[in-house]
Amino acid sequence: xxxxxxxxxxxxxxxxxxxxxxxxxxxxxxxxxxxxxxxxxxxxxxxxxxxxxxxxxxxxxxxxxxxxxxxxxxxxxxxxxxxxxxxxxxxxxxxxxxxxxxxxxxxxxxxxxxxxxxxxxxxxxxxxxxxxxxxxxxxxxxxxxxxxxxxxxxxxxxxxxxxxxxxxxxxxxxxxxxxxxxxxxxxxxxxxxxxxxxxxxxxxxxxxxxxxxxxxxxxxxxxxxxxxxxxxxxxxxxxxxxxxxxxxxxxxxxxxxxxxxxxxxxxxxxxxxxxxxxxxxxxxxxxxxxxxxxxxxxxxxxxxxxxxxxxxxxxxxxxxxxxxxxxxxxxxxxxxxxxxxxxxxxxxxxxxxxxxxxxxxx
Amino acid sequence: xxxxxxxxxxxxxxxxxxxxxxxxxxxxxxxxxxxxxxxxxxxxxxxxxxxxxxxxxxxxxxxxxxxxxxxxxxxxxxxxxxxxxxxxxxxxxxxxxxxxxxxxxxxxxxxxxxxxxxxxxxxxxxx
Amino acid sequence: xxxxxxxxxxxxxxxxxxxxxxxxxxxxxxxxxxxxxxxxxxxxxxxxxxxxxxxxxxxxxxxxxxxxxxxxxxxxxxxxxxxxxxxxxxxxxxxxxxxxxxxxxxxxxxxxxxxxxxxxxxxxxxxxxxxxxxxxxxxxxxxxxxxxxxxxxxxxxxxxxxxxxxxxxxxxxxxxxxxxxxxxxxxxxxxxxxxxxxxxxxxxxxxxxxxxxxxxxxx
Numbered sequence: 001x002x003x004x005x006x007x008x009x010x011x012x013x014x015x016x017x018x019x020x021x022x023x024x025x026x027x028x029x030x031x032x033x034x035x036x037x038x039x040x041x042x043x044x045x046x047x048x049x050x051x052x053x054x055x056x057x058x059x060x061x062x063x064x065x066x067x068x069x070x071x072x073x074x075x076x077x078x079x080x081x082x083x084x085x086x087x088x089x090x091x092x093x094x095x096x097x098x099x100x101x102x103x104x105x106x107x108x109x110x111x112x113x114x115x116x117x118x119x120x121x122x123x124x125x126x127x128x129x130x131x132x133x134x135x136x137x138x139x140x141x142x143x144x145x146x147x148x149x150x151x152x153x154x155x156x157x158x159x160x161x162x163x164x165x166x167x168x169x170x171x172x173x174x175x176x177x178x179x180x181x182x183x184x185x186x187x188x189x190x191x192x193x194x195x196x197x198x199x200x201x202x203x204x205x206x207x208x209x210x211x212x213x214x215x216x217x218x219x220x221x222x223x224x225x226x227x228x229x230x231x232x233x234x235x236x237x238x239x240x241x242x243x244x245x246x247x248x249x250x251x252x253x254x255x256x257x258x259x260x261x262x263x264x265x266x267x268x269x270x271x272x273x274x275x276x277x278x279x280x281x282x283x284x285x286x287x288x289x290x291x292x293x294x295x296x297x298x299x300x301x302x303x304x305x306x307x308x309x310x311x312x313x314x315x316x317x318x319x320x321x322x323x324x325x326x327x328x329x330x331x332x333x334x335x336x337x338x339x340x341x342x343x344x345x346x347x348x349x350x351x352x353x354x355x356x357x358x359x360x361x362x
Numbered sequence: 363x364x365x366x367x368x369x370x371x372x373x374x375x376x377x378x379x380x381x382x383x384x385x386x387x388x389x390x391x392x393x394x395x396x397x398x399x400x401x402x403x404x405x406x407x408x409x410x411x412x413x414x415x416x417x418x419x420x421x422x423x424x425x426x427x428x429x430x431x432x433x434x435x436x437x438x439x440x441x442x443x444x445x446x447x448x449x450x451x452x453x454x455x456x457x458x459x460x461x462x463x464x465x466x467x468x469x470x471x472x473x474x475x476x477x478x479x480x481x482x483x484x485x486x487x488x489x
Numbered sequence: 490x491x492x493x494x495x496x497x498x499x500x501x502x503x504x505x506x507x508x509x510x511x512x513x514x515x516x517x518x519x520x521x522x523x524x525x526x527x528x529x530x531x532x533x534x535x536x537x538x539x540x541x542x543x544x545x546x547x548x549x550x551x552x553x554x555x556x557x558x559x560x561x562x563x564x565x566x567x568x569x570x571x572x573x574x575x576x577x578x579x580x581x582x583x584x585x586x587x588x589x590x591x592x593x594x595x596x597x598x599x600x601x602x603x604x605x606x607x608x609x610x611x612x613x614x615x616x617x618x619x620x621x622x623x624x625x626x627x628x629x630x631x632x633x634x635x636x637x638x639x640x641x642x643x644x645x646x647x648x649x650x651x652x653x654x655x656x657x658x659x660x661x662x663x664x665x666x667x668x669x670x671x672x673x674x675x676x677x678x679x680x681x682x683x684x685x686x687x688x689x690x691x692x693x694x695x696x697x698x699x700x701x702x703x704x705x706x707x708x
Contacts, residue, residue, distance in 0.1 A: 018463040020420030023439055026459070027448040030391045039458075220491060230661060236398055244582055244601045258399070263586055270496065270662045282445040283393045299493050299662075306500065312665070313583035314590040317501045319508050326509035327516060334520025341524040 007209065008047030021047070031203045031278065032215075032225050045210040052209065053108050053116040055147060059140040060133040060167050060176055061122025065158035068195035069202075102136050109150050117208065118151035120144065120179050123160040123167045127175030144182060153187045153214060154179060157201055159297060162190035162221070169303035180221060187214050190221040194297035197278055200226045220300070222272065231268035231294050234276035237261070255291060265309040266293030273298040366397055367404040370451075374409075374434060377453035381433055387453035389437075393446070409434060409451075416460060422447070426457050496666040499673065507673035514680025515688055522692060534703045541702020542695035548708055549694050562621055566614045573611025574647060580604055601654075608651050615644050639683045645671035 011021055025043040029036065058066065108116060122140075125132040130139035148154060156179040159165040167176035180188050191204055204223055207215045215223040232238070240246070240260040247255035247264055260266070268276075271294050275286040287294055293309070296302040306316030373390055381387035392402075410430030418424040422441040429436055435457055439448040490498075557564050578584060582598040589595035619640060622628045649668040652658045659667065679685060701708055 017420050018466055019418060019459055022459055022463070023418070023420055023424060027439060030393070030448050030450070036389050036452075232661075233656075239398075242601060244598060246582060262583065270493065270665065277395070278393070282441070282447055283449075284445075300491055301493060301497060305493075305497055310590060311583060311586040313587045315500050315504045315587075316497060317505060319505055319591055322505035322509045323512055326512040329509075330513040330516025331520075333513065334517045334524075337517060338520045338524030341521070345525075 006047060007049045028203065028206045028210075031199055032207060042206075042210050046206070049209045053112040054119055055105060055108055055116055055151075056119045056121075057140075057143060057147060059120065059122030059124050059144070059161070060174065061158065061160050062166075064195040065121040065160075065201075068198045099136075105147075109147060113150035115152050116150065117205075118147050118154045119157055120154060120161045121157040123164050123176035123178060124182060125167065125174035125176050127173070132174040141182065144179065148183045148186055151186055153189065153208070154183060155189045155191060155201075155204060156180065156221075157191050158196060159192040159194045159300075159302070162192040163300035165194065166303055169301075188221055189214055189217065189223060192220075192222060192227075192298040193273060194295070194302075196298070197226075197274055197280060199278060199282075200274055218272070222298070226274040226278070227272045227298065229272065229277075231271050231273060231276045231288070235268055235288060236276070237288060250291065261288060261291075261293040263311050264293050265307060265311060267296030267299075267302070267305070267308075267312060268294040269312060271296040271299055271302075366395070367401045367408070370395070370401075370405060371408060374431075374451060374453060378431070378433055381453050381455070385455075387433065387455075389450045389452040389454075392449040392451065405451075406436075409436065418459065424459070426460065492660060492662040492666060496662055496669070499666050499669040503670060503673050507676040511676040511679060515685070518680050518685055518689070522689065527696065530700065530703055532703070535705030538702030538705065541708060542699035545698020545701070545708050546691055546694045548698075566618050566621070569614035570611050570618070570643075573607045573614065574643070577604055577608040577611065577647065577650065605651070605654060608647060608654075612644070612647050612651060615640070615647065635683050638678070642675045642678055642682070642684060646675055 008021065011024075012018075016024075022039065022043055025039050025046060026036070028046075029039050029042055034042070056066075122133075124130070124140045124144055126141060130141040133140045135143060156162045160167060160176075161179050164172075164176050164178045164181075167174055168178075178190075180190070189204060191201055193200070203226065204215065207223070207225070215225055218224050218227060220227075232241075235241075237258060237260050240258070241262060245254060245257075245259040246262055247259045249255065250264065255261075255264075261268075266288065268288065275294070276288070279286045279289075295308050296305060299305070304316075306314065370390065377388045377390075412428035412430050412432065415425065415427040418426070422439070422444070424437065424439045426435055426437050428434070433453055433455060435452045435454065437448075437450050437452055437457060437459075438446060441447050552564055552568075576599070579596075580599040581604045582601065585595055585598050619637075622632055622636070622640075646668065649664065649671045653661065653664040653668045656664070658664060675684070679687065698708055
């Protein structure tokens with residue numbers, strides 16, 4: 001019999017039937033690309049999982065990641081997991097509570113020290129002592145370091161928290177960095193995207209709840225089950241890429257026929273995310289399906305990776321100036337060498353001593 | 363028929379063979395696949411609609427329909443605002459979610475007993 | 490440095506540096522060649538050969554039966570590699586995009602799978618060239634470090650491009666970075682190795698043709 005504080009008991013108390021719970025677990029299994037045989041395992045684990053304490057810290061961000069998740073007026077299956085977790089602190093959602101919210105955060109960190117899950121969105125500015133982003137008078141840097149001490153694991157949600165994101169882009173006036181640039185002694189899961197697909201975030205949490213461990217991560221700390229393949233690998237327009245059928249402009253014949261968007265700047269080949277399979281808005285569509293190339297938003301430095309509308313094979317910085325300077329230097333250098341060579345030839349000519357057969361015999 | 367739809371049908375055929383021989387089928391998730399426009403409709407046409415369909419109202423409506431091919435079920439899970447959250451083709455004699463969970467049976471046995479005991483008490487009064 | 494950082498460097502500063510060294514180097518070589526020039530031939534030129542230099546530039550691209558008989562493998566492998574290399578460089582769609590955006594010129598592309606097949610044949614020709622060079626006594630005797638380095642510098646972009654196109658060996662982002670870096674390496678070393686023949690072949694064919702025409706020899 002499940003403990004009354006377990007996820008299963010809480011869901012049932014909210015009126016979710018066992019079949020409803022199984023439907024939820026089935027959707028989670030599909031999301032994590034697990035076989036149907038895993039559904040009972042997931043159901044059993046989630047049923048008994050203790051309600052985890054989650055502290056959500058929002059730093060230098062646009063709130064797009066939180067928005068992506070908390071469609072509280074349109075409840076979805078993936079939002080369910082957030083109803084089930086004990087969201088002990090989220091300063092945007094709890095903004096009206098003011099100091100009471102800060103007190104709740106302090107209490108949760110104390111009561112669940114070593115066990116709570118820390119979710120971070122937004123980058124952390126470091127310049128000038130971190131004054132460019134503060135909450136209740138405390139800099140983001142200090143708040144992160146304090147909260148990380150008692151965290152079991154940290155989930156860096158969104159490209160800002162995972163890689164620095166838009167504040168980190170050239171010229172990075174606030175000295176923004178990623179969570180992993182500051183915290184080095186705790187397990188960190190990066191869930192990048194600008195924003196990430198909502199169901200990817202809940203899938204990562206579901207995995208953590210089901211298996212009590214972090215999912216397998218790639219070289220950039222992203223869960224392989226969602227970031228293991230590139231958009232290009234799973235894109236439905238691949239046959240057009242392979243046949244060399246590219247749209248040349250938006251709304252030309254090729255674009256209307258759904259041809260590949262490589263020449264219009266699609267970064268699909270170098271971008272790893274679940275957009276092409278899991279898609280957005282409950283599987284409705286994703287950028288390429290809507291006719292716009294992938295921006296590469298789940299990769300580091302995508303804002304500084306050249307135009308969104310120039311192909312991957314095009315340089316990201318203009319080469320004209322470098323070429324012109326090199327040409328000028330080459331001409332100048334060449335001219336100097338030519339003059340030198342002329343001198344050497346002229347000197348050789350004047351210094352040439354004619355020899356007769358008589359000289360040789362001597 | 364595009365290669366995507368054809369490949370899917372081959373996979374379903376293989377699962378049906380397995381179900382027939384060993385009693386173990388499987389399922390194919392539709393929402394994760396790169397389907398070309400039209401593939402979905404081709405698949406629906408090829409599989410057709412069978413004699414049995416069931417609706418489950420839990421966290422939104424789920425529709426389970428056996429296709430014209432016995433043992434091949436088309437399952438569509440929707441949420442409370444009618445958006446599709448998961449869609450799959452299950453090859454099975456009966457999708458697991460249709461069966462009543464054992465714990466629910468225990469609970470409803472207990473519930474009915476309690477209700478009968480309560481009515482019998484009031485029933486005594488009315489004779 | 491992540492794979493993406495490497496790719497962005499290759500597509501950014503890397504290309505600027507490589508292109509600068511390539512242009513500067515080639516121009517200096519040009520000045521060196523023309524300023525040194527050659528000594529005047531004071532003999533009377535044989536008549537009717539004024540355009541011998543220009544003609545030779547074109548004629549030497551056509552195989553000569555006499556030479557083919559003496560060194561057929563070199564001819565076949567050489568032509569296969571060179572033609573394949575230029576088809577891959579000039580007729581693959583992503584490369585045409587690169588030219589369109591940097592130089593301003595574009596042209597129609599060939600189907601990707603056709604270019605892919607031609608590139609594979611070019612790679613095979615190049616791979617066969619090395620053992621032949623080491624086995625043939627004369628070629629082995631004549632080969633220097635420059636020859637082997639030039640071979641490697643030409644192979645790297647073709648091979649890495651093929652691997653990237655097929656998503657083989659390394660994760661795609663890294664494979665693409667390696668491909669672009671191999672091209673940049675080729676650009677950097679081209680003016681300073683035998684690969685400079687890509688520019689100087691026109692000059693040497695002209696000089697040789699002009700000298701032969703002056704003497705009245707067969708071109």
